[in-house]
Amino acid sequence: xxxxxxxxVGLAALVALPFAIRAVFPGSEKYYLHIVIQMLLWAQIYTxxxxxxRFGLTSLGHGAFTGIGAYVTxxxxxxxxxxxxxxxxxxxxxxVALALLIGYPSFLQRIRGHYFALLTLAMVEFxxxxxxxxxxxxxxSLGTQPAxxxxxxxxYAVQFEADRMIAYFVALAVWLAGILVWVRxxxxxxxFALEALGQDEEAAAAVGINVTREKLKITALSAAMCAFGGxxxxxxxxxxxxxxxxxxxVSLNIVFGAVAGGIGVMLGxxxxxxxxxLLSEGLxxxxxxSVTLNAMFGSRVLSLDTLIYGVLLVLFIIHMPxxxxxxxxEYWRKxxxxx
Amino acid sequence: xxxxxxxxxxxxxxxxxxxxxxxxxKGEILGLIGPNGSGKSTTFNCIAxxxxxxxxxxxxxxxxxxxxxxxxxxxxxxxxxxxIPRPFHKLTVLENVALAAxxxxxxxxxxxxxxxxAAEALELVGLPTTPETTTEGMGAAALKKLELARALASQPxxxxxxxxxxxxxxxxxxxxxxxxxxIRRERGITIVWVExxxxxxxxxxxxxxxxxxxxxxxxxxxxxxxxxxxxxEVYLGRxxxxxxxxxx
Ligand SMILES: Nc1ncnc2c1ncn2[C@@H]1O[C@H](COP(=O)(O)OP(=O)(O)OP(=O)(O)O)[C@@H](O)[C@H]1O
Ligand SMILES: [Mg+2]
Numbered sequence: 001x002x003x004x005x006x007x008x009v010g011l012a013a014l015v016a017l018p019f020a021i022r023a024v025f026p027g028s029e030k031y032y033l034h035i036v037i038q039m040l041l042w043a044q045i046y047t048x049x050x051x052x053x054r055f056g057l058t059s060l061g062h063g064a065f066t067g068i069g070a071y072v073t074x075x076x077x078x079x080x081x082x083x084x085x086x087x088x089x090x091x092x093x094x095x096v097a098l099a100l101l102i103g104y105p106s107f108l109q110r111i112r113g114h115y116f117a118l119l120t121l122a123m124v125e126f127x128x129x130x131x132x133x134x135x136x137x138x139x140x141s142l143g144t145q146p147a148x149x150x151x152x153x154x155x156y157a158v159q160f161e162a163d164r165m166i167a168y169f170v171a172l173a174v175w176l177a178g179i180l181v182w183v184r185x186x187x188x189x190x191x192f193a194l195e196a197l198g199q200d201e202e203a204a205a206a207v208g209i210n211v212t213r214e215k216l217k218i219t220a221l222s223a224a225m226c227a228f229g230g231x232x233x234x235x236x237x238x239x240x241x242x243x244x245x246x247x248x249x250v251s252l253n254i255v256f257g258a259v260a261g262g263i264g265v266m267l268g269x270x271x272x273x274x275x276x277x278l279l280s281e282g283l284x285x286x287x288x289x290s291v292t293l294n295a296m297f298g299s300r301v302l303s304l305d306t307l308i309y310g311v312l313l314v315l316f317i318i319h320m321p322x323x324x325x326x327x328x329x330e331y332w333r334k335x336x337x338x339x
Numbered sequence: 340x341x342x343x344x345x346x347x348x349x350x351x352x353x354x355x356x357x358x359x360x361x362x363x364x365k366g367e368i369l370g371l372i373g374p375n376g377s378g379k380s381t382t383f384n385c386i387a388x389x390x391x392x393x394x395x396x397x398x399x400x401x402x403x404x405x406x407x408x409x410x411x412x413x414x415x416x417x418x419x420x421x422x423i424p425r426p427f428h429k430l431t432v433l434e435n436v437a438l439a440a441x442x443x444x445x446x447x448x449x450x451x452x453x454x455x456x457a458a459e460a461l462e463l464v465g466l467p468t469t470p471e472t473t474t475e476g477m478g479a480a481a482l483k484k485l486e487l488a489r490a491l492a493s494q495p496x497x498x499x500x501x502x503x504x505x506x507x508x509x510x511x512x513x514x515x516x517x518x519x520x521x522i523r524r525e526r527g528i529t530i531v532w533v534e535x536x537x538x539x540x541x542x543x544x545x546x547x548x549x550x551x552x553x554x555x556x557x558x559x560x561x562x563x564x565x566x567x568x569x570x571x572e573v574y575l576g577r578x579x580x581x582x583x584x585x586x587x
Contacts, residue, residue, distance in 0.1 A: 189450070192438040196427040202389055203425035205409035208443035208493055 011176075018168045033164040039277040040171040041233050044178035046258040046269035048225030051185060052218045053255070054263040055198040058113070061102075061120030062254050064127040065223045066230030067246025068095040073231040074146045074240050075137055077157070084158035088231045095227035096220045098123070103219040107212045110201070121248065128247045143241025146234065161238050174232050175270070178225060182266055185221070194218060226254075249306050256313040262323025271325050279312075280305055340365045340529055341386070341417075341497055346395035348381050348553075355381040356553035359395070363497070368523055368530045370540045370561065373550030374573065379533045380422050382550070383499050387419040388412040399497070414445045418495030420502070422533070424482035432472040432485060436460050436492045443493020460492040463525065464518060480511045484518075491522065498522070501533045512539045519543060537565070 022029045072091035076082040149157035160166045197204035234240045261272020341363040356378035384390045388409035437457035458468040464484040520543045534540045541561045549557035551573040
C-alpha cells in the first residue's frame with residue numbers, strides 16, 4: 001500500500017504530538033493528553049459506526065456494542081480472572097453474535113431505514129437493562145471498575161491508564177487500526193456492492209449481489225470495531241458505567257459525532273470526534289462556570305449536553321448532511337473547478 | 340434453454356399474469372411483446388427472481404430455478420435489464436459495470452479481469468470506458484446502454500432485455516435493435532427482448548410470444564403474428580385505435 005505523503009506527515013505529527021504537549025504545557029500535560037486520548041478512542045468507535053452508517057444502515061444502537069466490549073472484558077477480568085488479551089476477543093465475539101442475531105432476521109425481512117434504526121434502539125435498551133439487572137456483578141447504573149493489577153501498567157491486564165504517554169500511543173494504535181479497516185473496506189469490491197444496495201437493493205441483487213450477506217458482513221465488522229473500542233475505552237477510563245459506555249446516550253453520541261464529521265470520508269468520523277470532544281469540554285466549562293444554570297439544574301447541568309447534541313444532530317442532518325469534512329471537501333472541489 | 344410453464348403471478352387479488360408458458364431455445368432472439376400492462380415485465384421479474392411466482396415452474400438449462408433469489412439467478416447465467424434504468428448513482432459508469440462483473444460471476448474472476456470485462460461490456464454498447472465518467476447527466480438512451488452493459492458484464496448465457504423504447508426516437512430504437520443483434524453475434528448470448536411496439540423488433544427476432552392480459556395469445560413466426568387475427572385485434576387494433584385518437 002502506497003502512503004500518501006500528506007498522510008505520512010500527519011502521522012509523524014501525531015507521533016510527535018504528546019511530546020509537544022509535554023513541552024508546551026508542562027504543568028497540565030495530563031489534562032491535554034487525556035482530551036486527545038479520548039478523542040482518538042472515540043474516533044475509532046465513530047469510524048466503526050460510519051463503516052455501516054455511510055451505506056444507509058443507520059444504527060441507533062451501537063452503544064450496545066461498545067457496552068458489550070467494555071462489560072464482557074471487565075466482567076471476565078474481575079470475576080473469572082481472565083486476561084483482557086483473551087477477554088477482548090471474547091467480547092468481540094459476543095458483540096458480533098448480537099449484531100448477527102439482530103441483523104440476520106431484519107435484513108432477510110428487508111427491514112430498513114427508520115424501522116431498522118428503531119430495532120437497534122430496542123437492542124441498546126435491552127443491553128442496558130441486562131447491565132442494570134445484573135447489578136451484583138456490574139454495579140448497576142453506578143457502574144464499576146476493572147480490578148487494578150499491580151501498579152496499573154500491565155500488558156497482561158491491558159492496563160495503561162497510569163501512564164498517559166503509553167495510553168496515548170495505545171489510543172493512537174487503536175485509532176490507526178480503525179482507519180486501516182476503513183481504507184480496506186473503501187478499496188474493496190464490497191464497498192461498491194454496499195453503495196449499490198444502499199441505493200437500490202433490487203437492482204443490486206439483479207447483478208448478483210447477495211444483499212443480506214453483504215449487509216451482515218459490514219454490520220459484523222462495525223460491531224466488532226465498536227466492541228473493541230468500547231473495551232479499550234474501559235481499560236483506559238478504568239471505569240465502566242451504562243451511561244458512559246453502553247446506553248442510548250452513547251449511541252446518540254456516536255451517531256452525532258460521526259454525522260457531524262462526515263460519514264462518507266475516511267477522516268470524517270475522526271474530525272467528528274475532535275469536534276465533539278472540544279464541544280463537550282467547552283460545554284462542561286460553560287455549564288460549570290454559569291451560576292444561573294447551576295442554580296437551575298444543580299449538578300444535573302452536565303446532562304444538558306445530551307440535549308444539545310440531539311439538537312445539533314438535527315441541525316447537521318438538515319443543513320450539513322455530508323458533515324464537516326464532506327462539506328469542506330465539496331467546497332474545495334468546487335473552488336478548484338471554478339478557478 | 341429456458342422453459343416457463345403455467346406461470347401465474349398475483350398481486351393481492353389481481354393476477355398480473357394468469358397462465359404464461361413459453362420456451363427459449365439456445366441462440367435464439369425471442370421477442371416478448373404485448374400492449375401496456377399485459378404482463379411482460381412481471382414475467383421477467385418472475386424469471387429473474389425479483390418476484391416469487393404464485394404458481395408455475397421456471398427451468399433454466401434443465402434446473403428448476405422457480406422462486407430462487409435474484410442473485411442466484413444471476414449466478415446461474417441469466418442477466419436482466421430494467422425497463423426503467425436503475426443505475427447506481429454513487430458509482431461511476433465503469434464501477435457500475437465492474438461491480439456486475441465481480442458479483443455477477445460470484446467472485447470467480449480476479450480483479451483485473453473484472454475491470455477488463457467491464458470495459459469490454461461498455462465498449463460493446465458504445466459507452467465511454469474512462470474511469471471518471473459518472474452517471475450524472477446521462478440521457479435515456481445512454482442509461483439504457485448502461486443497463487445492457489451491466490447485464491452483459493456478468494457474462495450471462497441468457498439476457499432478459501426489458502426495453503420499452505418509449506422514450507427513444509426512431510433512429511435510437513433502430514440502434515437498440517441493431518445492438519441486440521450484434522450482442523448475439525459477438526457473444527453468442529440468447530436473448531429475450533421485451534417490447535410493446537412491434538415494428539422495430541420484427542426485423543431482428545426469430546420468434547415472438549405475444550401477451551395480452553397476462554396470457555399468451557400467440558407464439559411463433561414474427562410474420563405470422565402480423566397476420567394473426569387475435570394479435571391484430573388486441574394489439575395492432577388497439578395501437579391503430581390510439582393513432583386514430585391522437586389524430587386531430
Ligand atoms: N408490483 C406490483 N404490484 C401490483 N400490481 C403490479 C405490480 N407490478 C405490475 N403490476 C400490474 O400488473 C400488470 C402487468 O404489469 P407489467 O408491468 O408486467 O406490464 P408490462 O407488460 O410490462 O407493461 P409495459 O408495456 O407498460 O411495460 C399491470 O396491470 C400492472 O399494473
Ligand atoms: Mg413493462
